[in-house]
Amino acid sequence: MTVQGEKYHHGRSPAGWTAVIIAGIGAVIGTVGFFMNIAWPVVIVGLVIMALAPIVGGTMSKMGYGQE
Template structure:
C-alpha cells in the first residue's frame, strides 16, 4: 500500500514551526547584536541560526513533515 503524506493546513506543519522558531531566534540575536555596538560575532551567529533554520525546514519538508 502506498503511504501518503499527512496534510497540514496553512503552515501548521512541524517543518514550518521549526523554521519559524529558528528564524525568530536568529533575527532576535542579530538585532540585539547590531544594537550592541555592533557586536559582529553575535550578528553573524544570528544570521547563521536563520540559515540553519531554513536548511532544517527544507530537510524536514523533504522527509514528509511539511506541506507539499
C-alpha cells in the same frame, strides 16, 4: 473505514513552525548583537542561525513533516 494521516495546510506543519522558530531566534540574536554597540560576531552568528532555518525546514519537509 480507512484511517488517513493527519494533513497540514497553510504552513501549519511541524517543518514550517520549526523553521520560523529557528529564524526568529536568529533574528533576536542578530538584533541584540546589533544594539550591543554593533558586536559583529554576534550579528554574524544570528545571520548564520537564520540561514539554517530553511535548510532545517526543507529537510524536515522531505522527511514527511511538511505539507502534502
